[in-house]
Amino acid sequence: MTPRFAPGVRLHHDHARDRWVVMAPERMFVPDDIALEVLRLIDGTRDTATIIDQLAEKFAAPRDIIATDVTAMLADLRSRGAIQ
Amino acid sequence: MNAPLALLAELTHRCPLRCPYCSNPAELTRASAELTTAEWSRVFTEAAALGCLQTHLSGGEPTARRDIVDITAAAHQAGLYTNLITAGVLLDAALLSRLTAAGLDHVQLSVQDADTTNAENIGGMPGAHARKRTAAQLVREAGLPLTINAVVHRQNLHNLQAIIDLARAWGAARLEVAHVQYYGWALANRDALLPTRAQLDEATRIVNAARGELRIDYVVPDYHAHRPKPCMGGWGSRFLAVAPNGDVLPCHAAQSITGMVFPNIRDTSLHDAWHHAPAFNRFRGTAWMPAPCQGCERAEIDWGGCRCQAFALTGDAANTDPACALSPHHAVLADALEKAATNTFRYREFS
Numbered sequence: 001m002t003p004r005f006a007p008g009v010r011l012h013h014d015h016a017r018d019r020w021v022v023m024a025p026e027r028m029f030v031p032d033d034i035a036l037e038v039l040r041l042i043d044g045t046r047d048t049a050t051i052i053d054q055l056a057e058k059f060a061a062p063r064d065i066i067a068t069d070v071t072a073m074l075a076d077l078r079s080r081g082a083i084q
Numbered sequence: 085m086n087a088p089l090a091l092l093a094e095l096t097h098r099c100p101l102r103c104p105y106c107s108n109p110a111e112l113t114r115a116s117a118e119l120t121t122a123e124w125s126r127v128f129t130e131a132a133a134l135g136c137l138q139t140h141l142s143g144g145e146p147t148a149r150r151d152i153v154d155i156t157a158a159a160h161q162a163g164l165y166t167n168l169i170t171a172g173v174l175l176d177a178a179l180l181s182r183l184t185a186a187g188l189d190h191v192q193l194s195v196q197d198a199d200t201t202n203a204e205n206i207g208g209m210p211g212a213h214a215r216k217r218t219a220a221q222l223v224r225e226a227g228l229p230l231t232i233n234a235v236v237h238r239q240n241l242h243n244l245q246a247i248i249d250l251a252r253a254w255g256a257a258r259l260e261v262a263h264v265q266y267y268g269w270a271l272a273n274r275d276a277l278l279p280t281r282a283q284l285d286e287a288t289r290i291v292n293a294a295r296g297e298l299r300i301d302y303v304v305p306d307y308h309a310h311r312p313k314p315c316m317g318g319w320g321s322r323f324l325a326v327a328p329n330g331d332v333l334p335c336h337a338a339q340s341i342t343g344m345v346f347p348n349i350r351d352t353s354l355h356d357a358w359h360h361a362p363a364f365n366r367f368r369g370t371a372w373m374p375a376p377c378q379g380c381e382r383a384e385i386d387w388g389g390c391r392c393q394a395f396a397l398t399g400d401a402a403n404t405d406p407a408c409a410l411s412p413h414h415a416v417l418a419d420a421l422e423k424a425a426t427n428t429f430r431y432r433e434f435s
Contacts, residue, residue, distance in 0.1 A: 006229070006257075007227055007228060007229040008189050008190045008228065008229030009229075010165075010189075012163075012165065014135075014137060015132075015163075016087050016134070016135030017087070017135065021137060023138065023165040023189070025167070025190040025192075025257070025258060026167065026190070026192070026231060026258065026260075026301070028089075028137060028138070081257070081299065
Protein backbone atom coordinates (compact mmCIF):
# COMPACT_ATOMS: atom_id res chain seq x y z
CA MET A 1 0.00 0.00 0.00
CA THR A 2 1.30 3.42 -0.98
CA PRO A 3 -0.08 6.25 1.12
CA ARG A 4 -0.59 9.62 -0.52
CA PHE A 5 -1.98 12.92 0.62
CA ALA A 6 -5.69 13.43 0.04
CA PRO A 7 -6.64 16.11 -2.50
CA GLY A 8 -6.05 19.56 -1.04
CA VAL A 9 -3.85 18.27 1.78
CA ARG A 10 -0.19 19.11 2.15
CA LEU A 11 2.58 19.40 4.68
CA HIS A 12 3.66 23.00 5.08
CA HIS A 13 6.44 24.66 7.02
CA ASP A 14 5.00 27.43 9.21
CA HIS A 15 7.94 29.85 9.15
CA ALA A 16 6.39 32.34 11.57
CA ARG A 17 6.04 29.68 14.29
CA ASP A 18 8.90 27.40 13.22
CA ARG A 19 6.82 24.23 13.03
CA TRP A 20 5.28 21.94 10.46
CA VAL A 21 1.54 21.94 9.87
CA VAL A 22 -0.78 19.80 7.80
CA MET A 23 -2.94 22.08 5.68
CA ALA A 24 -6.27 20.68 4.55
CA PRO A 25 -9.53 22.12 3.23
CA GLU A 26 -10.83 24.55 5.88
CA ARG A 27 -8.65 23.09 8.63
CA MET A 28 -5.11 22.52 9.72
CA PHE A 29 -3.40 20.53 12.42
CA VAL A 30 0.02 20.34 13.96
CA PRO A 31 1.41 16.79 13.74
CA ASP A 32 3.39 15.43 16.68
CA ASP A 33 7.03 14.44 16.15
CA ILE A 34 6.26 10.84 15.24
CA ALA A 35 3.49 11.76 12.82
CA LEU A 36 5.82 14.29 11.22
CA GLU A 37 8.48 11.65 10.58
CA VAL A 38 5.87 9.58 8.75
CA LEU A 39 4.32 12.51 6.89
CA ARG A 40 7.68 13.61 5.53
CA LEU A 41 8.11 10.25 3.84
CA ILE A 42 4.68 10.25 2.18
CA ASP A 43 5.29 11.20 -1.43
CA GLY A 44 2.88 8.96 -3.32
CA THR A 45 5.73 6.63 -4.42
CA ARG A 46 7.04 5.11 -1.16
CA ASP A 47 4.88 2.23 0.01
CA THR A 48 4.24 1.54 3.67
CA ALA A 49 6.96 -1.12 3.88
CA THR A 50 9.56 1.31 2.52
CA ILE A 51 8.48 3.99 4.99
CA ILE A 52 8.86 1.49 7.84
CA ASP A 53 12.28 0.39 6.57
CA GLN A 54 13.53 3.95 6.35
CA LEU A 55 12.31 4.90 9.81
CA ALA A 56 13.68 1.69 11.37
CA GLU A 57 17.05 2.53 9.88
CA LYS A 58 16.88 6.22 10.83
CA PHE A 59 16.05 5.49 14.46
CA ALA A 60 18.04 2.24 14.69
CA ALA A 61 14.95 0.61 16.14
CA PRO A 62 13.44 -2.89 15.77
CA ARG A 63 11.38 -3.03 12.58
CA ASP A 64 8.33 -4.60 14.24
CA ILE A 65 8.07 -1.77 16.78
CA ILE A 66 8.38 0.86 14.05
CA ALA A 67 5.85 -1.05 11.95
CA THR A 68 3.32 -0.93 14.77
CA ASP A 69 3.79 2.81 15.23
CA VAL A 70 3.66 3.60 11.52
CA THR A 71 0.58 1.47 10.91
CA ALA A 72 -1.26 3.17 13.76
CA MET A 73 -0.13 6.59 12.58
CA LEU A 74 -1.28 5.96 9.01
CA ALA A 75 -4.66 4.76 10.27
CA ASP A 76 -5.00 7.92 12.34
CA LEU A 77 -4.05 10.17 9.42
CA ARG A 78 -6.47 8.28 7.19
CA SER A 79 -9.31 8.71 9.69
CA ARG A 80 -8.60 12.45 9.76
CA GLY A 81 -8.88 12.51 5.98
CA ALA A 82 -5.27 13.65 5.56
CA ILE A 83 -4.10 10.69 3.49
CA GLN A 84 -5.57 8.08 1.22
CA MET B 85 -0.01 38.94 20.86
CA ASN B 86 -0.90 36.05 18.57
CA ALA B 87 -0.03 36.00 14.89
CA PRO B 88 -3.01 35.56 12.57
CA LEU B 89 -3.55 32.16 10.95
CA ALA B 90 -5.98 33.06 8.19
CA LEU B 91 -6.61 35.96 5.85
CA LEU B 92 -10.02 36.54 4.33
CA ALA B 93 -9.38 38.35 1.05
CA GLU B 94 -12.63 39.98 -0.02
CA LEU B 95 -11.57 40.69 -3.56
CA THR B 96 -14.75 42.41 -4.70
CA HIS B 97 -18.30 43.11 -3.61
CA ARG B 98 -19.57 42.45 -7.13
CA CYS B 99 -21.63 39.28 -7.44
CA PRO B 100 -24.22 37.95 -9.89
CA LEU B 101 -26.22 36.63 -6.93
CA ARG B 102 -28.22 38.78 -4.54
CA CYS B 103 -28.67 36.63 -1.43
CA PRO B 104 -30.64 38.47 1.25
CA TYR B 105 -28.29 37.24 4.02
CA CYS B 106 -25.05 38.26 2.29
CA SER B 107 -22.22 38.92 4.75
CA ASN B 108 -21.00 41.91 2.76
CA PRO B 109 -21.61 45.29 4.38
CA ALA B 110 -24.78 47.21 3.62
CA GLU B 111 -22.64 49.81 1.87
CA LEU B 112 -20.92 47.97 -0.99
CA THR B 113 -17.59 49.05 -2.49
CA ARG B 114 -17.63 50.00 -6.19
CA ALA B 115 -15.28 48.30 -8.66
CA SER B 116 -13.33 51.54 -9.15
CA ALA B 117 -12.29 51.53 -5.48
CA GLU B 118 -11.06 47.90 -5.46
CA LEU B 119 -7.43 47.03 -4.75
CA THR B 120 -5.27 46.28 -7.79
CA THR B 121 -3.60 42.96 -8.57
CA ALA B 122 -0.28 44.36 -7.32
CA GLU B 123 -1.84 45.56 -4.09
CA TRP B 124 -3.36 42.14 -3.43
CA SER B 125 0.00 40.55 -4.17
CA ARG B 126 1.55 42.78 -1.50
CA VAL B 127 -1.23 41.85 0.94
CA PHE B 128 -0.53 38.12 0.46
CA THR B 129 3.22 38.53 0.89
CA GLU B 130 2.75 40.56 4.06
CA ALA B 131 0.08 38.16 5.39
CA ALA B 132 2.41 35.18 4.99
CA ALA B 133 5.24 37.09 6.69
CA LEU B 134 2.87 37.95 9.53
CA GLY B 135 2.05 34.26 10.10
CA CYS B 136 -1.01 33.57 7.97
CA LEU B 137 -1.07 30.04 6.59
CA GLN B 138 -4.15 30.22 4.43
CA THR B 139 -6.26 32.68 2.54
CA HIS B 140 -9.89 32.55 1.60
CA LEU B 141 -10.35 34.21 -1.79
CA SER B 142 -13.83 35.53 -1.42
CA GLY B 143 -16.13 38.43 -2.16
CA GLY B 144 -18.76 39.08 -3.49
CA GLU B 145 -17.89 36.69 -6.23
CA PRO B 146 -14.08 36.43 -6.50
CA THR B 147 -14.19 35.18 -10.09
CA ALA B 148 -15.93 38.42 -11.07
CA ARG B 149 -12.40 39.86 -11.00
CA ARG B 150 -10.71 39.51 -14.36
CA ASP B 151 -7.35 39.07 -12.60
CA ILE B 152 -8.53 36.21 -10.37
CA VAL B 153 -5.91 33.83 -11.83
CA ASP B 154 -3.08 36.30 -11.16
CA ILE B 155 -4.43 36.94 -7.66
CA THR B 156 -4.58 33.20 -6.94
CA ALA B 157 -1.04 32.75 -8.26
CA ALA B 158 0.19 35.60 -6.04
CA ALA B 159 -1.39 34.03 -2.96
CA HIS B 160 0.08 30.64 -3.82
CA GLN B 161 3.53 32.07 -4.48
CA ALA B 162 3.40 33.86 -1.13
CA GLY B 163 3.11 30.38 0.42
CA LEU B 164 -0.55 30.57 1.43
CA TYR B 165 -3.03 27.70 1.21
CA THR B 166 -5.63 29.02 -1.21
CA ASN B 167 -9.35 28.50 -0.83
CA LEU B 168 -11.72 29.89 -3.46
CA ILE B 169 -15.11 30.74 -1.98
CA THR B 170 -17.40 30.99 -4.98
CA ALA B 171 -20.99 30.95 -6.13
CA GLY B 172 -19.70 28.94 -9.11
CA VAL B 173 -21.85 30.60 -11.74
CA LEU B 174 -18.91 32.20 -13.58
CA LEU B 175 -16.66 29.12 -13.53
CA ASP B 176 -15.92 27.27 -16.74
CA ALA B 177 -13.41 24.54 -17.59
CA ALA B 178 -10.86 26.99 -18.99
CA LEU B 179 -10.90 29.25 -15.94
CA LEU B 180 -10.74 26.32 -13.54
CA SER B 181 -7.80 24.88 -15.42
CA ARG B 182 -5.94 28.20 -15.16
CA LEU B 183 -6.79 28.49 -11.45
CA THR B 184 -5.53 24.97 -10.81
CA ALA B 185 -2.30 25.74 -12.64
CA ALA B 186 -1.98 28.90 -10.55
CA GLY B 187 -1.90 26.76 -7.40
CA LEU B 188 -5.48 26.76 -6.15
CA ASP B 189 -5.82 24.27 -3.28
CA HIS B 190 -9.53 24.02 -2.56
CA VAL B 191 -12.93 25.23 -3.72
CA GLN B 192 -15.89 26.08 -1.54
CA LEU B 193 -19.08 26.29 -3.59
CA SER B 194 -22.24 27.90 -2.25
CA VAL B 195 -25.64 26.32 -2.72
CA GLN B 196 -28.80 28.21 -1.77
CA ASP B 197 -31.11 25.20 -1.68
CA ALA B 198 -31.51 21.74 -3.21
CA ASP B 199 -34.76 22.82 -4.86
CA THR B 200 -33.92 24.79 -8.02
CA THR B 201 -36.84 27.19 -7.87
CA ASN B 202 -36.34 28.01 -4.23
CA ALA B 203 -32.55 28.21 -4.62
CA GLU B 204 -32.92 30.76 -7.41
CA ASN B 205 -35.53 32.72 -5.49
CA ILE B 206 -33.11 33.00 -2.58
CA GLY B 207 -30.06 33.80 -4.71
CA GLY B 208 -31.97 36.08 -7.04
CA MET B 209 -30.30 34.73 -10.20
CA PRO B 210 -32.27 32.64 -12.71
CA GLY B 211 -30.27 29.70 -14.05
CA ALA B 212 -27.73 29.78 -11.23
CA HIS B 213 -28.46 26.31 -9.83
CA ALA B 214 -27.61 24.37 -13.00
CA ARG B 215 -24.41 26.39 -13.37
CA LYS B 216 -23.45 25.44 -9.83
CA ARG B 217 -23.98 21.79 -10.60
CA THR B 218 -21.67 22.14 -13.60
CA ALA B 219 -19.12 24.00 -11.48
CA ALA B 220 -19.08 21.17 -8.93
CA GLN B 221 -18.42 18.70 -11.72
CA LEU B 222 -15.59 20.82 -13.13
CA VAL B 223 -13.96 21.09 -9.69
CA ARG B 224 -14.06 17.31 -9.28
CA GLU B 225 -12.69 16.75 -12.76
CA ALA B 226 -9.83 19.13 -11.97
CA GLY B 227 -8.96 16.90 -9.01
CA LEU B 228 -9.56 19.67 -6.49
CA PRO B 229 -11.28 19.00 -3.18
CA LEU B 230 -14.79 20.42 -3.02
CA THR B 231 -16.71 21.80 -0.07
CA ILE B 232 -20.36 22.71 -0.47
CA ASN B 233 -21.48 25.60 1.70
CA ALA B 234 -25.19 25.84 2.43
CA VAL B 235 -26.48 28.81 4.39
CA VAL B 236 -29.70 27.70 6.04
CA HIS B 237 -32.68 29.65 7.35
CA ARG B 238 -36.42 29.45 7.54
CA GLN B 239 -36.87 29.56 3.74
CA ASN B 240 -34.81 26.40 3.04
CA LEU B 241 -34.49 24.40 6.27
CA HIS B 242 -37.32 22.11 5.17
CA ASN B 243 -34.97 20.90 2.42
CA LEU B 244 -31.94 20.26 4.63
CA GLN B 245 -31.88 16.51 4.03
CA ALA B 246 -32.06 17.14 0.28
CA ILE B 247 -29.18 19.63 0.57
CA ILE B 248 -27.09 16.97 2.30
CA ASP B 249 -28.01 14.48 -0.43
CA LEU B 250 -27.09 17.08 -3.07
CA ALA B 251 -23.66 17.61 -1.50
CA ARG B 252 -22.96 13.88 -1.72
CA ALA B 253 -24.35 13.61 -5.25
CA TRP B 254 -22.23 16.55 -6.41
CA GLY B 255 -19.09 14.90 -5.02
CA ALA B 256 -18.32 17.17 -2.08
CA ALA B 257 -15.86 15.83 0.48
CA ARG B 258 -17.15 18.33 3.01
CA LEU B 259 -20.36 20.18 3.68
CA GLU B 260 -20.80 23.31 5.71
CA VAL B 261 -24.29 23.83 7.04
CA ALA B 262 -24.26 27.37 8.36
CA HIS B 263 -27.26 28.98 9.93
CA VAL B 264 -27.54 32.64 8.93
CA GLN B 265 -25.68 35.01 11.24
CA TYR B 266 -27.68 38.16 11.69
CA TYR B 267 -25.60 41.21 10.80
CA GLY B 268 -25.86 43.60 7.86
CA TRP B 269 -28.13 42.31 5.09
CA ALA B 270 -29.28 39.34 7.15
CA LEU B 271 -30.30 41.56 10.04
CA ALA B 272 -32.42 43.61 7.66
CA ASN B 273 -34.12 40.38 6.53
CA ARG B 274 -34.21 38.74 9.94
CA ASP B 275 -37.97 38.35 10.19
CA ALA B 276 -38.04 36.37 6.96
CA LEU B 277 -35.05 34.16 7.82
CA LEU B 278 -34.94 33.38 11.52
CA PRO B 279 -35.85 29.74 12.24
CA THR B 280 -38.02 28.63 15.13
CA ARG B 281 -36.58 26.53 17.94
CA ALA B 282 -38.37 23.47 16.52
CA GLN B 283 -36.82 24.06 13.08
CA LEU B 284 -33.38 24.43 14.63
CA ASP B 285 -33.72 21.23 16.66
CA GLU B 286 -34.88 19.30 13.60
CA ALA B 287 -31.96 20.68 11.57
CA THR B 288 -29.48 19.66 14.26
CA ARG B 289 -30.97 16.17 14.35
CA ILE B 290 -30.69 15.81 10.55
CA VAL B 291 -27.09 17.03 10.53
CA ASN B 292 -26.06 14.68 13.32
CA ALA B 293 -27.73 11.72 11.60
CA ALA B 294 -25.84 12.46 8.35
CA ARG B 295 -22.42 12.89 9.97
CA GLY B 296 -21.32 9.30 9.39
CA GLU B 297 -21.76 9.67 5.64
CA LEU B 298 -20.19 13.07 5.05
CA ARG B 299 -17.84 15.44 6.85
CA ILE B 300 -20.18 18.21 8.01
CA ASP B 301 -19.30 21.44 9.78
CA TYR B 302 -22.34 22.92 11.46
CA VAL B 303 -22.74 26.54 12.52
CA VAL B 304 -25.71 27.20 14.76
CA PRO B 305 -27.61 30.47 15.07
CA ASP B 306 -27.08 32.57 18.17
CA TYR B 307 -30.69 33.40 18.75
CA HIS B 308 -31.47 30.12 20.47
CA ALA B 309 -28.20 29.99 22.42
CA HIS B 310 -27.32 30.59 26.04
CA ARG B 311 -23.66 31.27 25.43
CA PRO B 312 -22.25 33.37 22.61
CA LYS B 313 -19.96 32.20 19.82
CA PRO B 314 -16.27 32.86 20.50
CA CYS B 315 -16.34 35.08 17.45
CA MET B 316 -13.12 34.81 15.40
CA GLY B 317 -11.53 33.13 18.42
CA GLY B 318 -11.21 36.59 19.91
CA TRP B 319 -10.92 39.99 18.24
CA GLY B 320 -7.53 40.43 16.57
CA SER B 321 -6.39 37.00 17.71
CA ARG B 322 -6.29 34.56 14.81
CA PHE B 323 -7.98 36.11 11.84
CA LEU B 324 -7.97 39.19 9.69
CA ALA B 325 -9.88 40.30 6.65
CA VAL B 326 -9.02 42.75 3.91
CA ALA B 327 -12.03 44.40 2.26
CA PRO B 328 -12.20 45.18 -1.47
CA ASN B 329 -11.13 48.78 -0.81
CA GLY B 330 -8.14 47.71 1.31
CA ASP B 331 -9.61 48.23 4.76
CA VAL B 332 -7.98 45.80 7.19
CA LEU B 333 -10.58 44.27 9.50
CA PRO B 334 -10.60 41.97 12.55
CA CYS B 335 -13.67 40.28 11.01
CA HIS B 336 -15.54 40.62 7.75
CA ALA B 337 -18.53 42.29 9.43
CA ALA B 338 -16.54 44.81 11.46
CA GLN B 339 -17.39 47.71 9.15
CA SER B 340 -20.95 47.43 10.46
CA ILE B 341 -19.71 48.96 13.72
CA THR B 342 -20.15 52.61 12.87
CA GLY B 343 -17.63 54.98 14.36
CA MET B 344 -14.72 52.53 14.25
CA VAL B 345 -11.86 53.59 11.99
CA PHE B 346 -9.99 50.75 10.33
CA PRO B 347 -6.49 50.89 8.88
CA ASN B 348 -6.19 50.67 5.08
CA ILE B 349 -3.54 48.68 3.26
CA ARG B 350 -2.91 51.70 1.01
CA ASP B 351 -1.69 53.69 4.03
CA THR B 352 -0.01 51.07 6.17
CA SER B 353 1.53 47.61 6.21
CA LEU B 354 -0.46 44.59 7.28
CA HIS B 355 2.04 44.15 10.11
CA ASP B 356 1.42 47.64 11.48
CA ALA B 357 -2.33 47.27 11.06
CA TRP B 358 -2.35 44.01 13.03
CA HIS B 359 0.04 45.12 15.76
CA HIS B 360 -0.65 48.81 16.21
CA ALA B 361 -4.00 49.90 14.79
CA PRO B 362 -6.35 51.14 17.55
CA ALA B 363 -9.22 49.22 15.91
CA PHE B 364 -7.37 45.92 16.37
CA ASN B 365 -6.33 46.67 19.94
CA ARG B 366 -9.76 47.95 20.97
CA PHE B 367 -11.26 44.54 21.85
CA ARG B 368 -8.14 42.40 22.21
CA GLY B 369 -7.76 40.31 25.34
CA THR B 370 -10.08 40.78 28.30
CA ALA B 371 -9.30 44.26 29.71
CA TRP B 372 -12.03 45.94 27.60
CA MET B 373 -14.76 43.63 28.86
CA PRO B 374 -17.76 44.91 30.79
CA ALA B 375 -19.61 42.95 33.44
CA PRO B 376 -20.74 40.15 33.22
CA CYS B 377 -17.76 39.11 31.04
CA GLN B 378 -15.20 40.65 33.37
CA GLY B 379 -14.07 37.91 35.71
CA CYS B 380 -16.33 35.32 34.04
CA GLU B 381 -14.78 31.86 33.89
CA ARG B 382 -15.66 31.81 30.18
CA ALA B 383 -14.05 35.17 29.40
CA GLU B 384 -11.20 33.54 27.49
CA ILE B 385 -13.44 30.88 25.96
CA ASP B 386 -16.23 33.05 24.55
CA TRP B 387 -14.21 36.30 24.36
CA GLY B 388 -17.41 38.21 25.09
CA GLY B 389 -18.99 36.87 21.90
CA CYS B 390 -19.42 38.91 18.76
CA ARG B 391 -18.68 42.67 18.75
CA CYS B 392 -20.75 43.24 15.63
CA GLN B 393 -23.78 41.55 17.15
CA ALA B 394 -23.36 43.50 20.38
CA PHE B 395 -23.32 46.70 18.33
CA ALA B 396 -26.23 45.70 16.08
CA LEU B 397 -28.51 44.70 18.94
CA THR B 398 -27.47 47.00 21.81
CA GLY B 399 -25.93 49.99 20.03
CA ASP B 400 -22.58 49.53 21.79
CA ALA B 401 -19.90 47.17 20.45
CA ALA B 402 -18.30 47.06 23.93
CA ASN B 403 -21.30 45.35 25.48
CA THR B 404 -21.49 41.62 26.15
CA ASP B 405 -22.94 39.82 23.13
CA PRO B 406 -26.70 39.55 23.89
CA ALA B 407 -26.51 35.87 22.84
CA CYS B 408 -25.13 35.27 26.33
CA ALA B 409 -27.86 34.53 28.86
CA LEU B 410 -25.89 36.63 31.37
CA SER B 411 -26.17 39.74 29.18
CA PRO B 412 -28.61 42.36 30.46
CA HIS B 413 -29.77 42.61 26.82
CA HIS B 414 -30.44 38.88 26.33
CA ALA B 415 -34.19 39.48 26.06
CA VAL B 416 -33.78 41.23 22.69
CA LEU B 417 -33.17 37.83 21.11
CA ALA B 418 -36.37 36.35 22.52
CA ASP B 419 -38.23 39.43 21.28
CA ALA B 420 -36.82 38.92 17.79
CA LEU B 421 -37.82 35.26 17.80
CA GLU B 422 -41.32 36.15 18.83
CA LYS B 423 -41.56 38.78 16.10
CA ALA B 424 -40.21 36.38 13.48
CA ALA B 425 -42.63 33.70 14.60
CA THR B 426 -45.50 36.15 14.23
CA ASN B 427 -44.17 36.97 10.80
CA THR B 428 -44.14 33.28 9.86
CA PHE B 429 -47.73 32.92 10.91
CA ARG B 430 -48.83 35.98 8.97
CA TYR B 431 -47.18 34.78 5.76
CA ARG B 432 -48.01 31.12 6.14
CA GLU B 433 -49.01 29.43 2.91
CA PHE B 434 -50.57 26.13 1.95
CA SER B 435 -48.05 24.00 0.14
